[in-house]
Amino acid sequence: MGVKRFRRDPGERYRLDDFDPSDNGGIESKNAGRRYLKDLQGRLNELQQVLYAEGKHSILIILQAMDCAGKDGTIRHALSSFDPQGASVTSFKVPTEEERAHDFLWRIHKAVPRQGQIAIFNRSHYEEVLVVRVKGLKPEETWRGYYDHINAFEKLLTDSGVTLLKFFLHISPQEQAERLRERQERPDKQWKFRPGDLEDRGLWPQYMEAYEEALSRCNTPRAPWFVIPADRKWYRNVAVSEVLIETLEGLNMGYPKPVVNIQDYKISPVF
Numbered sequence: 001m002g003v004k005r006f007r008r009d010p011g012e013r014y015r016l017d018d019f020d021p022s023d024n025g026g027i028e029s030k031n032a033g034r035r036y037l038k039d040l041q042g043r044l045n046e047l048q049q050v051l052y053a054e055g056k057h058s059i060l061i062i063l064q065a066m067d068c069a070g071k072d073g074t075i076r077h078a079l080s081s082f083d084p085q086g087a088s089v090t091s092f093k094v095p096t097e098e099e100r101a102h103d104f105l106w107r108i109h110k111a112v113p114r115q116g117q118i119a120i121f122n123r124s125h126y127e128e129v130l131v132v133r134v135k136g137l138k139p140e141e142t143w144r145g146y147y148d149h150i151n152a153f154e155k156l157l158t159d160s161g162v163t164l165l166k167f168f169l170h171i172s173p174q175e176q177a178e179r180l181r182e183r184q185e186r187p188d189k190q191w192k193f194r195p196g197d198l199e200d201r202g203l204w205p206q207y208m209e210a211y212e213e214a215l216s217r218c219n220t221p222r223a224p225w226f227v228i229p230a231d232r233k234w235y236r237n238v239a240v241s242e243v244l245i246e247t248l249e250g251l252n253m254g255y256p257k258p259v260v261n262i263q264d265y266k267i268s269p270v271f
């Protein structure tokens with residue numbers, strides 16, 4: 001199945017109710033899904049090696065989601081096939097004093113990948129039209145202006161050879177409740193529990209409205225938004241991997257030609 005079903009055409013409106021968070025892409029079992037994911041990871045690894053060797057393109061992967069939807073898990077599983085030398089992960093937290101003293105894209109721009117590299121953003125500049133909007137952290141006239149700034153910024157990046165992929169990990173409120181309960185109960189997960197997560201959960205409809213507007217207004221052919229079904233962790237990983245593979249294959253990359261006439265060089269026997 002094509003990855004087109006995870007997105008909308010530019011200019012079209014995203015309605016999150018139209019996307020089923022528990023979609024399994026027709027893959028019947030978790031085990032079959034996991035086996036398939038292994039194949040996808042192998043292919044991703046090959047593609048990243050060419051990306052790195054060719055050093056022409058760079059890839060920026062943005063992950064946005066409600067708490068517990070699996071941003072960390074996606075990085076750990078779907079994106080673990082990357083060679084660490086060619087990849088980076090940046091997590092964007094509440095802005096520091098220094099970050100707040102600059103424009104909202106300052107800290108983002110610094111983390112954009114150089115050629116040949118893949119960068120993964122755990123949260124991003126989109127927080128400025130999500131949490132900032134929903135919690136009223138800045139006046140409306142300020143964040144209202146951000147959609148245009150984001151589109152202009154992303155155009156600068158794509159014009160400069162960055163391929164942008166933006167993923168909204170779409171979890172249902174029921175599944176989030178399950179995972180929050182797990183965070184309360186399991187000693188190895190309790191460190192992730194934040195009372196603020198419950199506050200955000202109480203603002204679910206407002207967040208969905210903010211997401212719908214961000215996705216609808218900032219979805220361009222070269223910086224598309226994908227809505228990834230995230231109630232099943234294994235399928236979330238499969239879906240993200242499929243999008244990445246299709247995108248990387250579309251770049252028609254190749255290993256660079258040798259810099260010298262290789263046959264002219266004789267490798268001497270051992271001394």
Ligand code: AMP
Nearest residue numbers: 092093094095123124127128131132137
């Ligand atoms: P976590 O990703 O769970 O470690 O949490 C990071 C927190 O930082 C989340 O609650 C985000 O909403 C918050 N955050 C990230 N970026 C911003 C921003 N630009 N303004 C305000 N809060 C932010």
Ligand code: MG
Nearest residue numbers: 067196197200
């Ligand atoms: Mg939170």
